[in-house]
Amino acid sequence: MTATPPRRVTATTNEDDFNLGRDESRAVRRRSLRLLGNLLAPHKKPLLVAVLLVVTSTVGQVAGPALVAVTIDQAIPALLDRGDAGPLATFGALYIVAAVAGGLAAGAYIRQAARIAQGVMLDLRRRVFRQTQRLSLEFHETYTSGRVISRQTSDMEALRELLDGGLTGVVSSMFLMVFVAGSLVILDWRSALVLAAAFVPALILTRWFQKRSQVFYREQRTASARLIVKFVETMTGMRAVQAFRRESTTERDFGALSDAYREANLKTFGLNGRYQPGLLLIGNVTVTAALAIGAWRVLEGGMEVGVLAAALLYIKRFFMPIQQIGMFYNAFQSAAAALEKVSGLLAEEPTVVEPQRPEALPHARGDLRLDHVRFAYGDGPVVLPDLDLHIPAGQTIALVGTTGAGKSTLAKLVTRFYDASEGRVLLDGIDIRDISTQDLRRAVVMVTQEAYLFSGSVRENIALGRPDASQEDIEAAARAVGAHEFIMRMPDGYDTDVNKRGGRVSAGQRQLLSFARAFLADPAVLVLDEATSSLDIPGERLVQHGLQTLLADRTAIIIAHRLSTVAIADRVLVMAHGRVVEDGSPDELIAGDGRFAALHAAWQDSLV
Numbered sequence: 120m121t122a123t124p125p126r127r128v129t130a131t132t133n134e135d136d137f138n139l140g141r142d143e144s145r146a147v148r149r150r151s152l153r154l155l156g157n158l159l160a161p162h163k164k165p166l167l168v169a170v171l172l173v174v175t176s177t178v179g180q181v182a183g184p185a186l187v188a189v190t191i192d193q194a195i196p197a198l199l200d201r202g203d204a205g206p207l208a209t210f211g212a213l214y215i216v217a218a219v220a221g222g223l224a225a226g227a228y229i230r231q232a233a234r235i236a237q238g239v240m241l242d243l244r245r246r247v248f249r250q251t252q253r254l255s256l257e258f259h260e261t262y263t264s265g266r267v268i269s270r271q272t273s274d275m276e277a278l279r280e281l282l283d284g285g286l287t288g289v290v291s292s293m294f295l296m297v298f299v300a301g302s303l304v305i306l307d308w309r310s311a312l313v314l315a316a317a318f319v320p321a322l323i324l325t326r327w328f329q330k331r332s333q334v335f336y337r338e339q340r341t342a343s344a345r346l347i348v349k350f351v352e353t354m355t356g357m358r359a360v361q362a363f364r365r366e367s368t369t370e371r372d373f374g375a376l377s378d379a380y381r382e383a384n385l386k387t388f389g390l391n392g393r394y395q396p397g398l399l400l401i402g403n404v405t406v407t408a409a410l411a412i413g414a415w416r417v418l419e420g421g422m423e424v425g426v427l428a429a430a431l432l433y434i435k436r437f438f439m440p441i442q443q444i445g446m447f448y449n450a451f452q453s454a455a456a457a458l459e460k461v462s463g464l465l466a467e468e469p470t471v472v473e474p475q476r477p478e479a480l481p482h483a484r485g486d487l488r489l490d491h492v493r494f495a496y497g498d499g500p501v502v503l504p505d506l507d508l509h510i511p512a513g514q515t516i517a518l519v520g521t522t523g524a525g526k527s528t529l530a531k532l533v534t535r536f537y538d539a540s541e542g543r544v545l546l547d548g549i550d551i552r553d554i555s556t557q558d559l560r561r562a563v564v565m566v567t568q569e570a571y572l573f574s575g576s577v578r579e580n581i582a583l584g585r586p587d588a589s590q591e592d593i594e595a596a597a598r599a600v601g602a603h604e605f606i607m608r609m610p611d612g613y614d615t616d617v618n619k620r621g622g623r624v625s626a627g628q629r630q631l632l633s634f635a636r637a638f639l640a641d642p643a644v645l646v647l648d649e650a651t652s653s654l655d656i657p658g659e660r661l662v663q664h665g666l667q668t669l670l671a672d673r674t675a676i677i678i679a680h681r682l683s684t685v686a687i688a689d690r691v692l693v694m695a696h697g698r699v700v701e702d703g704s705p706d707e708l709i710a711g712d713g714r715f716a717a718l719h720a721a722w723q724d725s726l727v
């Protein structure tokens with residue numbers, strides 16, 4: 120028995136686990152913080168300005184109670200005892216100045232923070248988009264598009280919510296707490312001791328809340344991502360869902376996932392429902408205790424009334440921001456969990472890497488060689504054990520074989536969507552890993568079954584691989600593959616929008632458009648996954664004719680599903696279990712008694 124190979128761990132491997140181990144959790148946190156630091160780095164100066172503004176506004180706020188104390192203890196007695204209104208006017212004016220300066224600075228701080236936050240979001244959105252395009256096909260085949268979508272939508276939204284409102288509040292709250300505590304120590308250290316005693320249970324409660332909510336918020340993010348994945352999957356697979364009457368099953372699954380999401384949300388709210396009243400209670404008890412002790416000290420003559428009033432105001436103010444922090448903790452946890460996921464996606468590395476020192480290949484001839492290629496997807500079983508193959512320039516190969524034989528895999532290796540696990544793929548004698556992606560993509564083009572059309576005009580869709588192509592070139596390509604006539608019959612000809620009414624094309628027409636696209640790109644090697652859908656006979660003839668024009672003079676590998684395609688090939692390769700089991704011209708193989716001869720006979724039978 121062979122031992123199972125260890126699971127390959129990449130940055131996104133553990134993103135669905137919301138109960139991470141201690142080390143893993145730390146590593147994930149560190150990764151998010153690194154990303155955050157990286158995102159904030161270009162905003163150092165604006166950040167400094169924001170800090171100065173928040174400090175100014177906090178000083179304005181903490182000045183209030185201190186001014187109340189001196190007003191009660193000095194200014195009012197001065198007026199009452201000596202009829203001197205001077206101190207009252209001075210302290211009153213100072214109070215107004217502090218309030219106005221604090222308010223203005225707070226406003227400016229909010230605007231400054233918003234500017235930084237929007238800058239960070241813009242940068243992050245772009246990074247995620249760039250990264251998803253940079254990552255290799257291997258990543259996209261395992262990390263579903265729904266997940267990428269939830270990274271770019273709901274996770275971004277969570278971060279935006281935090282940066283737009285929450286964070287600004289939390290930062291100013293924290294400053295306020297520190298300044299209030301400092302002022303209280305200066306004003307009356309005994310009252311500060313009462314506050315310090317209350318701070319301990321508040322801290323314990325906050326820590327308890329933090330720990331549990333971290334798990335709950337991860338759970339919430341995961342549940343929300345699962346919901347989006349399910350939704351996107353159902354929408355993209357709507358035809359299959361309806362064709363196989365899967366509506367009730369998918370609805371049930373979606374319902375269960377929605378329910379899990381609701382549960383996850385409820386858990387976080389439940390936690391908050393205990394945390395906030397807890398804090399409120401601690402705050403009120405502290406104010407009461409400070410009042411009782413203070414009143415006793417005032418009676419004993421150890422404390423002035425104004426100082427007591429100011430101390431009580433400070434204590435009340437100290438607990439206000441904790442509550443605010445508690446409230447924003449929601450947004451913070453959500454955003455932290457979102458940042459963890461986004462940072463995981465950003466930390467992924469493409470499996471197919473651009474060569475360090477690429478060899479130039481501006482004009483490939485199209486000579487292909489697979490030199491003892493061995494291949495497995497990730498840690499999976501070996502799909503191609505040992506493929507040794509030479510395809511001279513200009514040859515048209517038809518690949519046939521049972522399903523799962525490895526035909527598409529071979530195509531993905533030749534186009535370098537994946538790299539061989541062992542052995543080499545050579546184009547004109549150069550290892551394709553040493554050819555720059557740009558040269559390789561120009562030399563080798565893959566036409567897939569789905570013949571994907573992007574929103575836009577027919578012209579733009581044909582010119583996909585050569586956006587600077589002239590109208591003449593585009594039209595010539597369309598004429599060559601036999602697409603010109605039907606394009607001209609469309610409402611706006613080449614300018615018809617493929618997503619609008621009248622721009623909808625049939626499966627065969629779609630294929631012709633993708634042939635025109637490939638013809639215009641003019642690669643030396645063409646890899647073509649023939650559509651399995653059967654076309655009507657005129658449609659098939661049209662496509663066949665287009666295909667023949669497209670193939671002329673280039674090296675071509677066609678994953679063939681039609682007998683007519685095999686007939687135009689120079690050479691047929693029959694694959695089974697990742698090996699080439701028959702190799703020869705169509706005529707040679709038909710004359711023999713191998714698999715292809717049997718397949719050919721069956722095909723012919725199906726045609727009569």
Ligand SMILES: Nc1ncnc2c1ncn2[C@@H]1O[C@H](COP(=O)(O)OP(=O)(O)OP(=O)(O)O)[C@@H](O)[C@H]1O
Nearest residue numbers: 260496499502520521522523524525526527528529
């Ligand atoms: N992305 C992937 N990850 C893991 N295994 C894969 C992946 N794609 C294909 N395989 C496996 O590799 C093997 C070969 O698949 P491949 O798609 O190359 O076959 P094929 O000959 O093109 O089949 P078909 O004619 O049905 O398209 C199959 O066993 C398949 O399960």
